[in-house]
Amino acid sequence: MKKFKPVVLISIFCAIIFSIATFWVGEIDWPIFSYLILAGFFMVWIQKETVTYRFLDKLLVGSLLFGFLMMFLMFLRMYAMSYLVYDAPLPLKELWDKDMFIIAGLYSFISFLGGLLGIALKGFYSLYKSKLDIIIIIIGPFLVLFSSLSIFKIKYGGTIMSALHGWPYPFLIHQLKDVVDGFSINKWIFLPGRFYHYIIFDYFMYLAIFVLTYYLIGYVNKKFKKSINSTFLLFGLLFLMIIIFTSFLSVEKSYIQNQISRAKYCEAESDCAIIANISPFSCAIVVNKDNADRILKLVKSYPSTGELQCSGREKAICMQNKCRISIDNTSNETYWEILKQSIENCKVESIWQTHDLEVKAVLKSGMVIKVKEPEIDDIFGIVIEFKDKCGDIIMGTE
Numbered sequence: 261m262k263k264f265k266p267v268v269l270i271s272i273f274c275a276i277i278f279s280i281a282t283f284w285v286g287e288i289d290w291p292i293f294s295y296l297i298l299a300g301f302f303m304v305w306i307q308k309e310t311v312t313y314r315f316l317d318k319l320l321v322g323s324l325l326f327g328f329l330m331m332f333l334m335f336l337r338m339y340a341m342s343y344l345v346y347d348a349p350l351p352l353k354e355l356w357d358k359d360m361f362i363i364a365g366l367y368s369f370i371s372f373l374g375g376l377l378g379i380a381l382k383g384f385y386s387l388y389k390s391k392l393d394i395i396i397i398i399i400g401p402f403l404v405l406f407s408s409l410s411i412f413k414i415k416y417g418g419t420i421m422s423a424l425h426g427w428p429y430p431f432l433i434h435q436l437k438d439v440v441d442g443f444s445i446n447k448w449i450f451l452p453g454r455f456y457h458y459i460i461f462d463y464f465m466y467l468a469i470f471v472l473t474y475y476l477i478g479y480v481n482k483k484f485k486k487s488i489n490s491t492f493l494l495f496g497l498l499f500l501m502i503i504i505f506t507s508f509l510s511v512e513k514s515y516i517q518n519q520i521s522r523a524k525y526c527e528a529e530s531d532c533a534i535i536a537n538i539s540p541f542s543c544a545i546v547v548n549k550d551n552a553d554r555i556l557k558l559v560k561s562y563p564s565t566g567e568l569q570c571s572g573r574e575k576a577i578c579m580q581n582k583c584r585i586s587i588d589n590t591s592n593e594t595y596w597e598i599l600k601q602s603i604e605n606c607k608v609e610s611i612w613q614t615h616d617l618e619v620k621a622v623l624k625s626g627m628v629i630k631v632k633e634p635e636i637d638d639i640f641g642i643v644i645e646f647k648d649k650c651g652d653i654i655m656g657t658e
Contacts, residue, residue, distance in 0.1 A: 266306045267322040274299040275326050279333035282507075283514075291506040296367055298499060299326050300374025304382060312379055319375040327368025331360060353651060354606070385491065392491050397474060400498045401466035407505040408462065466501070473497055509563070516558045517541065523551035524583040532576035532583035538562075543570035546583045577628060586628040595631045602629070603642050603650070610654035613639055 278295045303322040309315050335355050354360070385392055477490040520541065526532050526548055535552045536545045538559050547555050577586040599621055602608050612620045617632045619639045633639050643653050 264318055264321055267303050267318040268325060270302050270306050271299070271322040271326040272329060274302055275329040275333055279330055279337060282334070283337070289510045291503075291510050293370055294499070294503045294506055296327075296330075296370040297374030297377065298503075299323075299330075300371040300376070301378040301381075303371070304375045304378035310386075312383070315375070315379050319372060319379075323368045323372040323375060326371050327366075328364040330367050331364035335360065353649075389491070393474060393494060396491070396494045396498060397467070397470045400470050400494065401463050403498060404466045404501045404505065405459065405463055407502040469501075470494060470497065512562055513540065516562055519558055520545060520547060520555055523547040523555050525581060526578035526583045527581065529576070529578045532578050534574060534576050534585070536560075537567045537570060538564045539566050539568050540564075542585075543568035544574040544576075544585050546576045546585050548583055579622065579628060584622065584628050586630060595629055596633065599629050599631055599639075600642055603653070604646055606646070606650035608643075608650075608653055611639060611643065611656070613637070613655075613657040615658050 278299065282292055282295055300319070300323065303319050303326070304315055307315055307318060332355070339355075388395070473494060474490060477488050477493055480486055481488055481490075524532075524547055531548050531550075532546055533549045533552055534544045534546050535556050536559055537543045538545065541559055541562075545555070545559060574585045577584055599608075599619070602621070602623055607623050607625070608621050609624045610622045613633070613636075614620075615636075617634075617636060619631050619633050621629045621631075621639075623629065640655065643655060647653075
C-alpha cells in the first residue's frame with residue numbers, strides 16, 4: 261500500500277485545488293478537460309517507475325479517487341452557491357443521482373487518459389531530455405494557437421477568432437505607415453483582420469513568449485546560480501496558456517450569470533423588467549430596471565447563439581424581494597401539466613394555494629407559474645407523491 265500513497269495524496273490535492281480553480285467552469289463544460297488531463301499527468305510524474313505497466317495500477321486507483329472526489333467537491337460547491345448566491349436551493353439527494361456518477365466516471369476516465377499521455381511524455385523526456393526544450397518552444401505556440409479557437413466574437417487580442425475585433429485593429433484606425441517607403445501598415449500582404457494573418461501573427465507572438473521565458477530561465481540560473489528546470493517550467497507555461505484560453509468563455513458566462521442574479525433585488529413589481537431574450541442565459545432575462553442597461557451590455561458582450569423558445573406570456577414580477585418571471589395563465593391545462601412535470605423533476609422551490617383553486621409555484625430557476633388546479637389540494641397530493649424523490653417543498657395555503 262505504501263507505493264500508492266504518493267498517488268493517493270496527489271489525487272486528493274488535485275481534486276481540492278481543481279474544484280476551486282474551476283469555480284467559473286461548469287461541471288460538464290469542455291474546458292474542464294484540461295484540468296482532468298493535468299491531474300493524470302501529476303499522478304504519473306510523481307511516480308518513480310521506469311516500466312510502463314508499473315504505472316497503471318496506481319494510475320487507475322488515483323484516477324478513480326480523483327474523479328469521484330472532484331465530482332463530490334464540485335457538487336458541494338454548487339450546493340453552497342445555490343443557497344448563498346442564486347437563491348435556488350439544490351436538493352442534497354441529487355448527489356446520488358445517476359448523472360453525478362456518470363460525470364464522476366467520465367472525470368476518472370479522462371484523467372486516466374491524461375495519465376497515459378503523461379507516461380508517453382515521461383518516456384520521451386527520458387530519451388530526448390536535451391532536445392525537449394526546443395520541441396516545446398516550437399510546437400507549444402501551435403497548441404496555444406489551436407486552443408485560442410475557443411475564444412470567438414470577443415474583443416480579446418492574441419487569439420485567432422478575435423480577427424474581427426482584436427488587435428492589430430488600431431493599425432486600421434491610425435493608418436500607421438512604414439518609415440522607409442511610406443506604405444500603410446494595413447496594406448501588408450497579410451492584411452490585418454484576415455484569418456491567416458492572425459494565425460501567423462499569433463504564432464510568432466506565442467513563440468516570442470516561449471523564447472523569452474527560456475532565456476529568462478537561463479539568465480536566472482546563471483546569474484543567481486540556480487538550477488530551475490526549464491523543461492518543466494516551459495511545459496507549465498504551455499498548460500497555463502491553454503487553460504486560460506479554453507476557460508475564457510466559461511468564466512465570462514458564469515460571471516454574467518452571477519451579475520444577473522445579483523441584479524434582481526426589488527421592492528415592488530414596478531421595479532422589475534424583462535430586458536432580453538438571449539441564449540444561453542434565458543428567454544426572458546429579468547432584472548431591476550436600475551440595472552437594466554448594465555446587464556444588457558454584459559449579456560450582449562457574450563457570443564450568443566440566438567434566442568430561446570418562450571411561451572410569449574412571461575411577465576416580470578417582484579416576489580420575496582427578487583425579480584422573477586411569471587407565466588400568468590391560470591386556466592390553461594397545458595401549464596398545469598408543466599407544473600406537474602416540474603414537481604416530478606424536482607424543479608419546484610415553493611408552492612402557494614388559494615381558496616379559489618389558484619396555485620402559484622416558484623421554480624428553482626426563479627420562474628413563477630400560476631395555474632388553477634382541478635380540485636382543492638390536488639397540488640399537495642402531487643407534491644406528496646414525489647416527496648421521497650425530491651424532498652420537502654415549501655408549501656402554504658390561505
